[in-house]
Amino acid sequence: MRFYSCYAFDLDGTLYRGSQVVPGAPEVIRAIRERGVSVLFVTNNSGMTRAEYVRKLASMAIESTLDEVITSGAAAGNYAQKEGIQSVFVVGEPGLVFTLRELGLDVVNAGPDGRVNLDTGGAQAVISGICREAFSYDLLDAAMQVVMRTKQYIACNADLTYPVEDGVFRPGSGAIVAALEACSGVRATVVGKPAPDMLINALKALEIDPKDTLMVGDRMDTDIACGKAAGADTCLVLTGVSQAVPAGQWCVDSVKDLV
Ligand SMILES: [Mg+2]
Structure with missing residues (x-):
């Protein structure tokens, strides 16, 4: 697989389900960070503040910063x-x-x-x-x-x-x-996914071309549609909503298979 300048992850159904971390997710995020590339966490869930997402991810051994967390509420x-x-x-x-x-x-x-x-x-x-x-x-x-x-x-x-x-x-x-x-x-x-603005604005702030970005998520109609609309590459995971894979869509069983 090619390497990207930025990996944008959906949260619910992709990195965790409810309060359970998807097995292998913390290790994958760590491995991606070791390459020195950017990571974004892009969620449609408006139920928590960005600081609360940072704490939730930390409780699952996933490191993040406020600037990396993009919510539909904001x-x-x-x-x-x-x-x-x-x-x-x-x-x-x-x-x-x-x-x-x-x-x-x-x-x-x-x-x-x-x-x-x-x-x-x-x-x-x-x-x-x-x-x-x-x-x-x-x-x-x-x-x-x-x-x-x-x-x-x-x-x-x-x-x-x-x-x-x-x-x-x-x-x-x-x-x-x-x-x-x-x-x-x-x-x-x-304003949330599939609208691409959340992702596009975050990439603009990082000065990263969407073409050098991989959007990873569990829903075709939100995550993958958002990534495509932003001009990014997309990868579907099967740990959340999607069980079937449309023809031509890059898919892995779980984020743990990404790297
Ligand atoms: Mg999801």
């Missing part, structure tokens, strides 16, 4: 700011609220603990992500009112499911996007 915040939006109603978890606040956005419906409530006052847009504890009919209703008033709906990602341990799948934030789009009649702007 991408949503960056996009909102680019659109001139300052205050948002969040359907999401404390990790998303803290991520948006770190970027300087005002989250109108969360207190200091980052838990979302039903206050809609002053929101210029809705940002939604994965929302496992707080999601309810009332939260959907409040978000619907903001979207119908502002016509501004930004979604961190639209993954319909995500894998946890032992082959079990849970509803992803795409299920929430589908619900909110259905009742509001407004289509979300989805």
